Amino acid sequence: MEATAQEVDAAVRAAHAARDALADRTVRAAFLRSAADELKAAESTLVEVADAETALGPVRLTGELARTCYQLRAFADIVDEGEYLGVVVNHPDDTATPPIPDLRRYKVPLGVVAVYSASNFPFAFSVPGGDTASALAAGCPVVVKAHPDHPALSELVAKVLRRAAARHGIPDGVLGLVHGFEAGVELIKHPLVAAAGFTGSVRGGRALFDAAAARPVPIPFHGELGSLNPVVVTEAAAAERAEAIGAGLAGSMTLGVGQFCVKPGLVLVPAGDAGDGLVKSLTDAVSATDAGVLLDHRMRDNFVAGVAERAALPDVDSPVTPGAGGEHTVSPGFLTVPAARLADGGEHDLLLEECFGPVTVVARYADEGEVRGVLSRLPGNLTATVQLSAEEAAGESAGAAALLAEVTPLAGRVLVNGWPTGVAVAAAQQHGGPYPATTSTSTSVGGTAIERWLRPVAYQGVPEALLPVELRDDNPLGLPRRFNGVLER
Amino acid sequence: MEATAQEVDAAVRAAHAARDALADRTVRAAFLRSAADELKAAESTLVEVADAETALGPVRLTGELARTCYQLRAFADIVDEGEYLGVVVNHPDDTATPPIPDLRRYKVPLGVVAVYSASNFPFAFSVPGGDTASALAAGCPVVVKAHPDHPALSELVAKVLRRAAARHGIPDGVLGLVHGFEAGVELIKHPLVAAAGFTGSVRGGRALFDAAAARPVPIPFHGELGSLNPVVVTEAAAAERAEAIGAGLAGSMTLGVGQFCVKPGLVLVPAGDAGDGLVKSLTDAVSATDAGVLLDHRMRDNFVAGVAERAALPDVDSPVTPGAGGEHTVSPGFLTVPAARLADGGEHDLLLEECFGPVTVVARYADEGEVRGVLSRLPGNLTATVQLSAEEAAGESAGAAALLAEVTPLAGRVLVNGWPTGVAVAAAQQHGGPYPATTSTSTSVGGTAIERWLRPVAYQGVPEALLPVELRDDNPLGLPRRFNGVLER
Known part of the structure; x- marks a missing residue:
């Protein structure tokens, strides 16, 4: 069942090839909602398989699955709104020092994201969890390294997600799944992997963080490792x-x-x-x-x-x-x-x-x-x-x-006067903290988790006809943006 | 002239102690504007010293200093506006899955920032440059590692910046300066250094990036290393x-x-x-x-x-x-x-x-x-x-x-149909790209450069009386924010 290096390579290449199918924001949002629908439809089977592997009990697991579906829909809403794109438009300004040319900036997906599943949340921090949902929302295909505590559930969920993808013409490769410790190490080193999300122990997370930093081309590693709270x-x-x-x-x-x-x-x-x-x-x-x-x-x-x-x-x-x-x-x-x-x-x-x-x-x-x-x-x-x-x-x-x-x-x-257990899925959520809580300044829960899988690109002097539609003056998509210094909402 | 490990430690500790003096946004903005004023007032001396050390010529250097002053003022405006704080407020919502408690999120400064100066821009990417300006704007004291090509200018500029700080009751420690290769290595390893900015070669930058990642507590390293363009x-x-x-x-x-x-x-x-x-x-x-x-x-x-x-x-x-x-x-x-x-x-x-x-x-x-x-x-x-x-x-x-x-x-x-030389200071600017252009997804020029020195914190169930003023319902500072899902400007 453990993936060989060749199998990891094939999964990453298939994910890489699925990027274009995720490029359209409307399609992505619809895919995320279909994923929630399909998971909900498969609820009884999923909870049964999850309980058999984790002993977490059907009540908790049903709740966790509901949370996971809610999270997928929340990211669909975020994709629709488009504020996360960070659109900024500057028209030429000769009064600046130095003068400002026509400059327009927004964020583009980083590429294939590797997701390392957690043991303790077989849904919410695993194959269909926050890392996967936010990466797909950003336009990044995902290859998940399954947690060994719930391999059968991981396979089942991956199939459900691929079924949702197929409904929108997105190839199976958009969600790869690999098993095995060595496969996880191969994954973080793969040249086509552009970023990684991790939830787990300090020891495992730090080893992967170190491997991500040691690559010829280092990549962002967003790991949640441990916390005393x-x-x-x-x-x-x-x-x-x-x-x-x-x-x-x-x-x-x-x-x-x-x-x-x-x-x-x-x-x-x-x-x-x-x-x-x-x-x-x-x-x-x-x-x-x-x-x-x-x-x-x-x-x-x-x-x-x-x-x-x-x-x-x-x-x-x-x-x-x-x-x-x-x-x-x-x-x-x-x-x-x-x-x-x-x-x-x-x-x-x-x-x-x-x-x-x-x-x-x-x-x-x-x-x-x-x-x-x-x-x-x-x-x-x-x-x-x-x-x-x-x-x-x-x-x-x-x-x-x-x-x-x-x-x-x-x-x-x-x-x-509250207790830290219970992590709401909300725009104001911050699930991340100084090391070793996380290896970056990001959050793995809540709306801003999408920011982890994007990078900004500025276009200078690009004629209207060649601009990405998100950056056009007339803003046909009605995106929130900063337009010549004014925040338009 | 090279700083010993003890001198590096003293500079970092002095910077750390200056954090509270930078906590007030109004004071920070005024400090940045005073820094621009003081640099402009010292223009003739600064340009003369810079030309003696770099041979870049007075025309170029005068222009670069003007750009540097413009940049300091631009960051003061960004601090005043406060959009960069990323304020998000969620009131309790029992219809969410799981229910959302009262959650309020904004960004806080990371702490002391190490800045590694560039050879080729003795002002704009050195002691008073974009890394320093954006870090101070974020509320982070700075320790600069001077470039060996312009040590005298670096000392002179540091004095000017400290004079500006003193006008606002901010201690000298807010801008530390160290010289020497070994001092730069000590600096990146110092436990109280929370992040670093670098502009220079692939070899030097990668070595510092690796050191930042290898720390017991890794820190963000925003390095601009090299580009073929x-x-x-x-x-x-x-x-x-x-x-x-x-x-x-x-x-x-x-x-x-x-x-x-x-x-x-x-x-x-x-x-x-x-x-x-x-x-x-x-x-x-x-x-x-x-x-x-x-x-x-x-x-x-x-x-x-x-x-x-x-x-x-x-x-x-x-x-x-x-x-x-x-x-x-x-x-x-x-x-x-x-x-x-x-x-x-x-x-x-x-x-x-x-x-x-x-x-x-x-x-x-x-x-x-x-x-x-x-x-x-x-x-x-x-x-x-x-x-x-x-x-x-x-x-x-x-x-x-x-x-x-x-x-x-x-x-x-x-x-x-343009040429890449000439990097405007603008909200839509992106001066950073895939490795080795930069070691992160950030920019070192333009308004969003401030994001590098911040991390989000969420407050849950904190009574109004104890909330940071930026997060209060009545928004007395008039900050742009996301309030219960609505973007307010």
């Missing part, structure tokens, strides 16, 4: 609603058996009674949470070993012991540690690394200085969350604003 | 105006003694009488062009050696022999070769590499197939130019549209 609970918030925060945290960290990239993995909780109450609430809620099945045995082994290694550190306690919950399952739990132990850069640094699965680390702090000390030692994150009291949230405390300013450099998404 | 003259264009094209080409390729990154380095000219006429015109015009002084001796040596190596290839002629023009000068010239020799991938590949200085290669083609053959072998470019007849430019020939479509994948800027 810190949460800070203020003294006042803990005093106000310790129980609710403990319960909310339990729900977020155990959702999907803790297999979300935005799982809160480090929670700063005040020492003292209010914080004790929070830990008590968390203890109750996590204890009442069932054991679950992780995506594969390797993950289960890593979780069990990772938890054991962390729990064995000095001054680390396990109010609810996470770990093996049975032959195939794992049981959720959490660890506690004095925040002061995280400030010194020793063996406790392990607690600042993501541990995939239903576990979080509660670090108890004595004062704001300890909070700052821990935050200053964190790597980049997808999210950072602050739990505030009603008074702090109303802006009646200087400390809350300062805390928000302090966590902003750490993350791509900053939340107040 | 191909020109295609159609049969009909040559038949129509061989003389004008030959003269125009001579002017473009010898401008600034051929030391422009957009110098046309390869020109596809038809075989036969019309093409002969073009070569004759080129011969006359280049023969009448004076010898000039290159920026430094290393460049002169490289030019003389590079030309000699190319001229010695089989079937290469030199109608006007370029090379040493005296003890310090070089004389312009050009080489000719049958286009068929460029299609086979042998030793003639050398002619497809940039040769810095006043030389171009005229490849004579027998038919359109040979044009396509040569184009298919070209690396990425900053520009690609097509010379068309009036009839072709009017869109009355299918071939012209096809030719434009064929050169678009090769370049960031596509010109018709």
Whole structure:
């Protein structure tokens, strides 16, 4: 089943040959909507196959498929609107220094995009997921490297997407699919691959990032690698609603058996009674949470070993012991540690690394200085969350604003009084953050994810008759644009 | 004069400490305008020092300084407008799948930017150039690695810029300056450097790109490395105006003694009488062009050696022999070769590499197939130019549209009936292209150059009182934005 180098080459060449079939924006938008239709039509089969391979359960998988279809339609709307093209027109201007000639700029597709599927989202971050949807929306054919946790589903989804493509005269090659670790390495090195999207581990993602950068012609590599997703609970918030925060945290960290990239993995909780109450609430809620099945045995082994290694550190306690919950399952739990132990850069640094699965680390702090000390030692994150009291949230405390300013450099998404799990598909979404959260400044979810697969081209002195229609003065497509300095919408 | 590792560290730390002083957009815009004022006020001294170090002459240098001041003011206008912040607001929407919470996104500065100066533009692509101007506009302090061809000018300009900063209470550290090759390497590796801009050679740029990618925390590296800037003259264009094209080409390729990154380095000219006429015109015009002084001796040596190596290839002629023009000068010239020799991938590949200085290669083609053959072998470019007849430019020939479509994948800027030298500072400008033209999909000239130094952050569920003012519903700053799907201007 693993693709040979020749098979990878054939998939990339077929994708490259499909570029022209994607060139028309109207056709692309219709294709994306048909893809959503076809996936929805195949729902029962897809969910069954997905559940057999991932054990994520039909409820979650049906929801994830609905999200995936919504995402495909959202990108169709983005293609129709055309703002993403970034059209800018400058008529000649002799008063500028130097004078400006007739210049018109918009964005064109980069070419074939390699997409590396995630284990934990067999739909939303895999074959039909955000990377694929945004790349197709941009006009880029895709070759997906399937995740080994759901190969049959990947094949099935690829067929469904190709059926949708065929309805618009787009050849099968527009969506290639390859299996196997070596195939993934071949793919990133292929001269006709122009960019890549990745969701997965730091180790795997960094290796591919390095390979992308080392090519004779380096290519953009948009990888989402890992995130601790810190949460800070203020003294006042803990005093106000310790129980609710403990319960909310339990729900977020155990959702999907803790297999979300935005799982809160480090929670700063005040020492003292209010914080004790929070830990008590968390203890109750996590204890009442069932054991679950992780995506594969390797993950289960890593979780069990990772938890054991962390729990064995000095001054680390396990109010609810996470770990093996049975032959195939794992049981959720959490660890506690004095925040002061995280400030010194020793063996406790392990607690600042993501541990995939239903576990979080509660670090108890004595004062704001300890909070700052821990935050200053964190790597980049997808999210950072602050739990505030009603008074702090109303802006009646200087400390809350300062805390928000302090966590902003750490993350791509900053939340107040919410939980990071649940990533909305929206124009304002940012699913990406400082390394290792992502290897670029881009997002992999939301409307602007399309920007990753485009590059600008300017036309100078090109007569109207030869201009791309998007750049003509009369703007027959009604595109939003910047026209001689004025934003036209 | 070369900075030690300790001095580089001190410069970066001082820049890092200056971030808060740049946080206010109004202050930044005023600072950029003051920088332009102060540079203009120091014009006579700056031009004198620049001419002593570069021999580019006062006329060119005065013009380049004016361009640099214009560019600083243009970025001040961009900061004032605020569209570059990319503000997007989504109110909660329960009809979305999954539901959308309150989400608000804009862009924040990345942090300290390292700028590597170019030899050939001591103002426009050096200490006060586009990289510095766009980084400061984005809110990023800068540490410049001075080019060894103009160290005194670099120091002088840095002082002028710091004087402008001081007028707005911004500390000197906002513009660091270091000298020396090793200092440049230290700079790219510094943990507090968040991004880099570079203009220079493929060898130097690639080494720094590789170092940026190999960091424990990789950073964006926006490098402009090299470009051949191909020109295609159609049969009909040559038949129509061989003389004008030959003269125009001579002017473009010898401008600034051929030391422009957009110098046309390869020109596809038809075989036969019309093409002969073009070569004759080129011969006359280049023969009448004076010898000039290159920026430094290393460049002169490289030019003389590079030309000699190319001229010695089989079937290469030199109608006007370029090379040493005296003890310090070089004389312009050009080489000719049958286009068929460029299609086979042998030793003639050398002619497809940039040769810095006043030389171009005229490849004579027998038919359109040979044009396509040569184009298919070209690396990425900053520009690609097509010379068309009036009839072709009017869109009355299918071939012209096809030719434009064929050169678009090769370049960031596509010109018709113009010459690539002269890069306007404009919103629609794109000065960047497929590798090795640039190491990213960005531009280093024009309004969108600011995008290189920003990353998006989304705020979820953040109460109005704690939101950055740019993201508030009532939009007190009047920023262009996407508000619940509607583009507001």
